Amino acid sequence: MSVQDDLETVNWDVSEDAHITVDNEQCVTCEDKPCLHLCPAECFDYQEDQEGGIYFAYEPCVECGACMVFCANDPDKGAVSWSKAEGGKGVEFDFG
Amino acid sequence: MTDASFDVVVVGAGRAGVAAAYKLADEEFDVALVERAKQPGMKNVTGGVLYGSILDDLVPEFPEEAPLERHVVEHNIKLLHGDAEVSIGYRDLELREEPNYTLMLGKFDRWFVDRAVEQGVTFLPETGVKDVTQEADRAVVHTDRENGDIACDAVIGADGVNTTVGRKTGIQRTMRNEDMALSVKKVIDVGREEIDRRFNLDSDEGAAYIYTGFPEGAPTIGYFIYTFEEYISVGAVGGLETLRWLGSEGYGDTGTPLYSLLERFMELDTVRPYVRGDAVEEYQGILVPEHSYDSLPGRYDRRVALVGDAAGLVLNKGYTFRGLDYGIKSGLVAAEAAVECEADADWDSFGQRYDDRLEDSYVLQDMKQHRHLPRFLENERMYGAYPGIATETLRSMYSANTDASGLTWRQAYRAFRRSDAGFLDLLRDGYRGLRSL
Numbered sequence: 001m002s003v004q005d006d007l008e009t010v011n012w013d014v015s016e017d018a019h020i021t022v023d024n025e026q027c028v029t030c031e032d033k034p035c036l037h038l039c040p041a042e043c044f045d046y047q048e049d050q051e052g053g054i055y056f057a058y059e060p061c062v063e064c065g066a067c068m069v070f071c072a073n074d075p076d077k078g079a080v081s082w083s084k085a086e087g088g089k090g091v092e093f094d095f096g
Numbered sequence: 097m098t099d100a101s102f103d104v105v106v107v108g109a110g111r112a113g114v115a116a117a118y119k120l121a122d123e124e125f126d127v128a129l130v131e132r133a134k135q136p137g138m139k140n141v142t143g144g145v146l147y148g149s150i151l152d153d154l155v156p157e158f159p160e161e162a163p164l165e166r167h168v169v170e171h172n173i174k175l176l177h178g179d180a181e182v183s184i185g186y187r188d189l190e191l192r193e194e195p196n197y198t199l200m201l202g203k204f205d206r207w208f209v210d211r212a213v214e215q216g217v218t219f220l221p222e223t224g225v226k227d228v229t230q231e232a233d234r235a236v237v238h239t240d241r242e243n244g245d246i247a248c249d250a251v252i253g254a255d256g257v258n259t260t261v262g263r264k265t266g267i268q269r270t271m272r273n274e275d276m277a278l279s280v281k282k283v284i285d286v287g288r289e290e291i292d293r294r295f296n297l298d299s300d301e302g303a304a305y306i307y308t309g310f311p312e313g314a315p316t317i318g319y320f321i322y323t324f325e326e327y328i329s330v331g332a333v334g335g336l337e338t339l340r341w342l343g344s345e346g347y348g349d350t351g352t353p354l355y356s357l358l359e360r361f362m363e364l365d366t367v368r369p370y371v372r373g374d375a376v377e378e379y380q381g382i383l384v385p386e387h388s389y390d391s392l393p394g395r396y397d398r399r400v401a402l403v404g405d406a407a408g409l410v411l412n413k414g415y416t417f418r419g420l421d422y423g424i425k426s427g428l429v430a431a432e433a434a435v436e437c438e439a440d441a442d443w444d445s446f447g448q449r450y451d452d453r454l455e456d457s458y459v460l461q462d463m464k465q466h467r468h469l470p471r472f473l474e475n476e477r478m479y480g481a482y483p484g485i486a487t488e489t490l491r492s493m494y495s496a497n498t499d500a501s502g503l504t505w506r507q508a509y510r511a512f513r514r515s516d517a518g519f520l521d522l523l524r525d526g527y528r529g530l531r532s533l
Contacts, residue, residue, distance in 0.1 A: 003355045006282060006379035013134070037343025037353050038336065040280045040381030063139065064381040065258035066278050070336055073270045084132060084260055086240050088222030092138045095283045095327070095378045096201025 003042055007060055015089035018058040019082075020067065026079035027052025034070045035080075043067075054079070063091050098236055098247040102128040102218070104434055105237045105248040107225050107261050109136045110201075112404030112423035113254030114208045118154060119431035121216035125438070128218045128246060129209070130225060130239065132255075137205035139256075141382040142420060143279055143320055143331045145304055148195035150421040154428065155211065159195050163203035165324040166302025168196045170295075173415050174366075175483035176309035181366040182486045187303075198302050198322045199420070225255065227264045228400060233443075235399040250399045250437065250446040252430045254423075257383045259406035267394045267402060273336040275391070277316065277384040277412075280354050281331030284373035288326045294370065295323055305370070306415060310361055313480030314338060316386075316473065319361050320417075321370060330371050332358035335386060335474070384419075385410045389460070389467040396447030401430045411463055414473055414533070422459045429453045469532040477525060481517040488514070 020043075027033070028051060035044035035054065041062045047055040068082035085091070106117045109131035117129040133139040145168050151158045170187040213219050224240040228251055237246045253261030257276075262268030288299065295303050305321040316335035321328060332354050334342075343353045362371045385408035387393065395407035403409070404423030411418045433450035437443045454460055472478075488511035493504055512522070 003379070006355075006376050009376055009378050010380075032340075032344050034340050034343060038278065038339055040278065040355060062379075062381040064278065065383045066276075066336065066381070068258060069271050069276050069383065070273055070340065073272055084224060084258065087132050087224035088134050090139075092134070093141065093378060093380060094202050095329075096137050096140045096142060096199075096205070096380075 003040070007041060010060075010062065011092045011094070012059065013089050013092060014059050015086055017086065019085040019090065020056075020058050020061060021081045022054060022056040023079050023081065024051035024054060026077060027054040030077055030079065035067060038066050038070050040064060040066065052079070061085070061091065098245040099243040100128075100245075101247040102126050103248060103438070104128075104250050104252060105130060105235075105246050106252045106254055107228075107237065108253070108255035108406070109133075109205060109209050109219070109221075110140050110254055110256060110404060110423065111205070111208065111420060112406075112427040113252065114205070114212050114427070115154060115424040116252050116254060116403060116427035116431045117217045118208075118212040118215055119428055120434060121212065123431070123435050125434065126218075127216075128220055128248070129212065130223045130237065130246075131209075131219065131221045132224045134222050135206060136209040136221070137202040140201040140205055141281070141380045142199065142201055143281055143322070143329065143333065143382075143384075144417040144420050145322070146197050146199050147418070147421040148197055150424045152195070161207075163200070163207050164197040165200055166198050166297070167192060167300055168198060168302045168304055170297075170301070170303040171416065172303065172305045174305060174307045175486060176307055176364065176366070177312065177483040177487040179365065180487040180491070182483060182490060198304070198324055200324060200327075225260050228253070228261050230265070230397065230399050249443045250401070250434055252427070252434075253400060253402040253406045254404050254427060255406055257385055257405040259402060261400065262393070262402050262406050265397055265400050267397050267400060268406070269393050271393075273340060275385065275387060275393075275408075276336045277333050277386045278336055278339060278354055279331055279333040279382050279384050280358055281329050281380045281382075282358070282376050283324075283327050283329050283378040283380075284371065285326065285375050285377050286328050286373045291323050291326070291328065297323065304416070307361070307367070309479055309483040310364065311357070312484075313476050314342065315476040315479050317357065317479065319358070327377060328371065328373065330358070330362060332361060333384060384412075386412065386470060388470040389463040392463070395454070396451045398444050399446050401433065401447050401450040403427045403430050409459055409463070411466055411469070412473065413466065413469065418462070422462075425457055425459050426454055429457055466532065468528065472528050472532040475525060475528075477517050477521060481515040482525075485511045485515050485517070
């Protein structure tokens with residue numbers, strides 16, 4: 001199993017507007033890139049042709065908030081701009 | 097100009113927010129319950145047992161009426177070490193006298209909101225909160241609905257660990273890796289009879305399992321299994337800072353380190369028989385606040401009170417997680433503070449009154465008594481050396497193949513000498529453990 005298989009079980013009503021954005025300029029100086037390890041939905045992908053090596057997709061976000069803590073709130077990082085998905089949009093859990 | 101007004105606006109329809117709104121409606125307040133999801137529970141995730149006596153006064157009939165999963169009569173702590181597992185199991189039919197249940201929030205939160213609406217609460221789903229402002233004689237909740245500003249006397253922020261209310265008002269300080277644990281969880285379809293058989297339960301009885309010690313010596317990493325009616329949930333939890341360095345050492349071979357650890361945990365020989373299932377029904381991720389009493393973030397301002405996860409009111413006791421009942425209690429306390437403010441016609445002291453009452457409640461008393469526990473649980477010997485000593489000692493007692501000889505205490509002493517723990521460590525950790533637990 002990979003996390004991608006388990007993400008198949010999750011539903012979203014995807015918004016047209018991204019609730020989280022990444023300023024790739026900040027990724028250039030980020031050496032350890034914790035986003036690649038810590039996001040539980042693998043929204044961050046390492047792609048060499050991207051600025052700073054990070055490709056970000058908000059669509060599969062499970063709205064845990066980890067990237068706000070490990071990136072947005074870190075004064076040495078700060079590539080992530082974080083907000084909650086707008087009302088009625090985003091992840092929809094059945095079980096909780 | 098605002099577009100609507102209520103006495104109190106509660107932001108977030110988890111258990112804490114619904115309890116607050118329910119109680120306020122019961123006291124004849126005009127209360128709005130604002131929720132971002134389309135339906136209650138859709139954004140909510142838990143990995144805990146509801147210690148339900150907290151609902152006895154508010155909804156005495158809840159054990160009969162609420163959609164509960166299983167009545168928890170058994171708790172297990174399991175220390176993993178290599179191929180071995182040392183466990184402490186506690187099963188007690190007297191626990192049947194207590195209303196402690198496993199929950200699926202999708203069902204439970206919907207029921208709870210329905211009951212609150214019957215009580216007179218105005219429920220506003222699909223409504224995100226963008227900001228909260230406090231003016232001279234009122235507060236305003238700014239939502240993402242058209243004409244969506246709501247004026248009120250006071251705001252109760254029950255919007256979870258990533259609280260918008262707390263961040264926008266500046267009540268909550270900026271959270272860092274040390275403040276938070278990450279948890280991922282799978283809900284697996286096992287089937288009612290198979291759960292009964294596998295976990296040795298009667299049809300409405302439930303069990304909870306907590307695991308530590310894998311990978312050996314990695315502090316703050318733990319796992320849990322809970323039994324639901326027809327499903328089980330299996331999850332992993334770990335401090336963000338531990339996970340960050342595990343990840344930077346290239347630990348994540350099948351995805352994020354935590355997801356990868358959960359997969360490997362589920363493949364352990366001692367675990368696999370419990371977690372086999374037909375299909376994964378859902379995968380979830382959530383942050384869990386990990387504050388000690390001394391490092392709790394702010395939880396109030398003039399007309400704003402934060403409750404539940406938004407105020408960091410969660411305690412990992414090592415043998416169980418408390419949070420669901422703390423959330424409900426803090427919501428009830430916020431409602432009581434509002435009743436007092438209304439009676440005195442003094443809403444500017446709402447936040448302060450809430451905090452004073454919370455300080456006296458069992459929630460903060462509990463967290464205060466366990467103030468040393470979070471630090472104690474960061475000790476890597478708890479996750480490596482000590483499970484190892486326990487395993488080797490038991491192996492010398494039960495294995496016929498062991499070449500060791502001598503009395504058990506002597507074997508335990510040898511296992512201790514072989515471990516990384518020194519004698520002073522043992523004394524110090526023993527003392528800290530007694531003081532923490």
